[in-house]
Amino acid sequence: MKNKPPVFDNLILHLHPRTIPKQTLKFTLTWGLGGMALVLVLLLSLTGILLMFVYEPISERAYESIMTLHETVLFGAFIRNIHHWSGNILVIVSFLHLLRVYFTGAFHSPRRFNWIIGLGLFFLVLVSNFTGYLLSWDQLSYWAITICTGMLDYIPGIGTDLRMMILGGNEVGAHTLSIFFTIHIVIMPISLFLFMPYHFWLVRKTGGVILPLLSNDKQGGDDGYVPTIPNLTTRELAMGLGLIAFVMVYATIFDAPLGVRANPGLSPNPTKAPWFFIGIQEMLIHFHPLLAAWVIPLLITLALIILPYLRYDSGSTGAWFCSRKGQRMGIVTAIISLLVTPLVIIYSSLFPFFPGWLPNIPTTISNGLIPFMVIIGVITGFYIIMKKRYEASNNEAIQTLFILILVAYVILTVICYYFRGPGMELGFFQ
């Protein structure tokens, strides 16, 4: 390319390495998910700033300012739609990115700490979505936030105080909007823009995108290195522009939902949490809140954090699902989880289960401690059986547990989102 402004070379080749292993160009290695997440964050920032010119973060005016945006501001609805859909797609994309990194084994040393930073970023994404959810101040958001923060009450000791601090009072109100708005437009963006570069820098520092390890551990893979410009940059550009185009088309066709104005005197039936938390809500229907909303999510979070630091039989292989054996185990596990989880849910909804069998014991135990011990027992047993039957390495065995829990959570989400209606009754809805 003649007469290209030198800044492109300087900036691009500052952020990227000059040459990259040819094998890392393969689309199905990363699916471009990390890059997509970055593009979405930038889209959200841009549309977010535009929205701030019109949105009024005051409980009496918030809903009305969004109506104003829709009705009188040029492209107002379009901007809001892009913002809303980008936010939701970002949760999905970051989650898929997490799965990709896990299943390609890209979390072992030396990438272990970057996994932690990535988890932190995912947490920031969820908080951004959660705080943003309240801002439209319609019935859906008001009550979703009410029940989600209601779960804080169940933390022993500090729970109620924590809830009152986050809400700024005893219930969702004007004070809550101020708090959530500040977190959403200042604290989250600053945190994201601090940790994202750190995350990207660590990717480069720890050797870039994961590659299948060769027997002689040769750097650069089989096919050697190719220049970043144009090989990587054209692909990044294509993915980025393609994603932006997709979001824009989606935002043109589908409107971001806006229900009726929030009414603290009337809870809608049913009242559902934001979709990314709805799996937890499904668990709440079956278990004591302490178990469903705290113990289980906390343990899963802890498990994700220590995941890279467990003792593994081998390091990164760069191969999807560790190996052929890992793939087979994974499929078997997914099918088992797919079949058993709905059955347990349906049984639990039709028949009394533990609290019914033990009515005289406080529900914290009959509907909390006991199901918890059963779950731990089942997971442990499954691990031992699968490891033995397949003579698996513990990489593969742990991976199989990951898949078991992952599929179960997806099923919980799907059931509560699509198959629960008024009174949280099971049926066909949505």
Add this chain to the structure above:
Amino acid sequence: MLKHKKHLKQNEELQSTSESGSSRRNFLRKLWIGLGILALIEFVGVVFAFFKPRKPPVKEGNFGSLIEAGTVESFDPESVTAFIRGKFYLSRLKNGGFLAISRKCTHLGCTLPWDSEKKQFICPCHASAFDITGDVVNPPASRALDLYETYIENSVVKVNTEKVIKRTGFDVNQVVKS
């Protein structure tokens, strides 16, 4: 040789002074660290105090104030009357006693409607149910509904919505007798 010995002696002197000086240094170091920890605790305390939720200004007759519900006779036995601004229900039991019951479900905080046919508060969120005294009839709620301090003055029922009474279950002593 003499110079060397002089150096050695100077070193020894330095060492001996630094030994007594190191205990002073240690003391000052510990003092700094102690004060630093104190400052940190104070800072955390100040942050929490800053973010402490404050009660919004309360209008007369609204939630957070003393509400005059009405005369004793104006409420039928076995009736439940909703007070929207006060955010509570006034239950009059069969024996004529009163209970001012919070409209918030104790499960996760949804607002409860009163079903006069089933004679229950049934939560639209997860189907918890409570009876006319606010006691739990159906899970997933595990705690009876909160009460507000109620008393009768000159045959007028008064509810202090500033004072919440939390309870696990219904007890006859909670009823305000008319």
